[in-house]
Amino acid sequence: MSDKRMYTFDNESCSFVEVETSPWDRVRKAAWIGVFALVIATFATLGLDRVVATPEELALLDENQALQQQLESVNRRLDDVTTDLMDIRETDEELYRVLLNARGISDDVAQLGVGGSDPYPEFSRFSESASDVLSSNAQKIDRLEGLLMLQSSSYRELTDLALDREVQLREMPAIQPVNGHITSGFGIRFHPVLKVRKMHPGLDFHAPVGTPVYATGDGVVKQAGVGGGLGRFVKIEHKTAGYVTVFAHLSEIESTMRKGRTVKRGDLLGYSGNTGLSAAPHLHYEVRDLEGNQLNPLHFLAPSMTPAEYERLLAEVERTTLMFD
Numbered sequence: 001m002s003d004k005r006m007y008t009f010d011n012e013s014c015s016f017v018e019v020e021t022s023p024w025d026r027v028r029k030a031a032w033i034g035v036f037a038l039v040i041a042t043f044a045t046l047g048l049d050r051v052v053a054t055p056e057e058l059a060l061l062d063e064n065q066a067l068q069q070q071l072e073s074v075n076r077r078l079d080d081v082t083t084d085l086m087d088i089r090e091t092d093e094e095l096y097r098v099l100l101n102a103r104g105i106s107d108d109v110a111q112l113g114v115g116g117s118d119p120y121p122e123f124s125r126f127s128e129s130a131s132d133v134l135s136s137n138a139q140k141i142d143r144l145e146g147l148l149m150l151q152s153s154s155y156r157e158l159t160d161l162a163l164d165r166e167v168q169l170r171e172m173p174a175i176q177p178v179n180g181h182i183t184s185g186f187g188i189r190f191h192p193v194l195k196v197r198k199m200h201p202g203l204d205f206h207a208p209v210g211t212p213v214y215a216t217g218d219g220v221v222k223q224a225g226v227g228g229g230l231g232r233f234v235k236i237e238h239k240t241a242g243y244v245t246v247f248a249h250l251s252e253i254e255s256t257m258r259k260g261r262t263v264k265r266g267d268l269l270g271y272s273g274n275t276g277l278s279a280a281p282h283l284h285y286e287v288r289d290l291e292g293n294q295l296n297p298l299h300f301l302a303p304s305m306t307p308a309e310y311e312r313l314l315a316e317v318e319r320t321t322l323m324f325d
Contacts, residue, residue: 068130086147180206183204202285210251220261221237249274
């Protein structure tokens with residue numbers, strides 16, 4: 001039992017009088033002391049938590065900092081990839097689509113964006129810096145995905161056009177059909193049989209009877225047989241390129257040349273002759289469009305010749321005034 005006692009001064013007796021404390025007073029005093037100690041301990045703990053972190057907390061802080069730095073790095077790399085993709089799209093628009101005569105991508109389609117004032121509300125629960133980085137990355141990824149889809153669609157379209165162009169180039173009637181010089185050009189000429197000046201819708205090539213005649217481009221046999229002034233003839237349709245070629249006055253048609261037969265440039269069609277309305281052995285060669293309009297075959301021979309050879313051919317044709325059919 002404690003020997004400590006409490007006294008108070010009594011003014012009436014001018015002496016110190018011992019103060020008697022009840023058990024309840026002692027309990028209340030002990031309770032206040034306990035509350036005060038608890039408050040002090042709480043403030044001390046909170047203060048220490050702010051000053052001193054546990055090893056786990058320190059590890060989490062380092063991890064969060066590393067993640068934020070990584071997100072910022074990804075953000076910059078997304079900018080670089082988007083820039084590269086935009087350069088590819090510009091090349092697509094200014095080169096490939098021009099070469100393939102394709103329509104440009106409309107501005108409405110090309111403008112890719114993310115709608116709404118806050119398209120990523122799920123990031124709002126994080127700190128402002130973390131939310132900004134996460135939202136920026138998400139927006140750039142969405143735009144990048146849109147650009148990739150747009151470019152993928154564009155390349156599929158251009159691939160189809162390139163394949164069509166490849167077919168067109170193979171079908172273009174771009175070589176001479178027979179080994180022989182031109183005896184009559186395209187235009188008004190004197191007809192040796194009819195004795196009148198009339199339109200000559202093709203080229204006449206000097207070719208003795210039996211000279212091989214070749215397809216000038218890939219295509220499909222549209223007609224092969226005998227017909228009026230053309231004598232024995234073969235017509236080849238070059239549908240993708242948009243032309244029909246005619247080979248007339250043949251002495252013989254190759255036995256495999258039937259309607260619907262696919263031919264390649266350089267395939268043997270038959271042999272030159274003097275059939276039909278013809279004054280001498282030769283090959284009459286025409287190029288028409290799919291509507292039947294007659295075109296100058298000379299213009300189609302340029303790609304297969306050097307400039308000097310083509311100039312010589314032009315001069316040779318200009319000197320012709322007769323035709324043999």
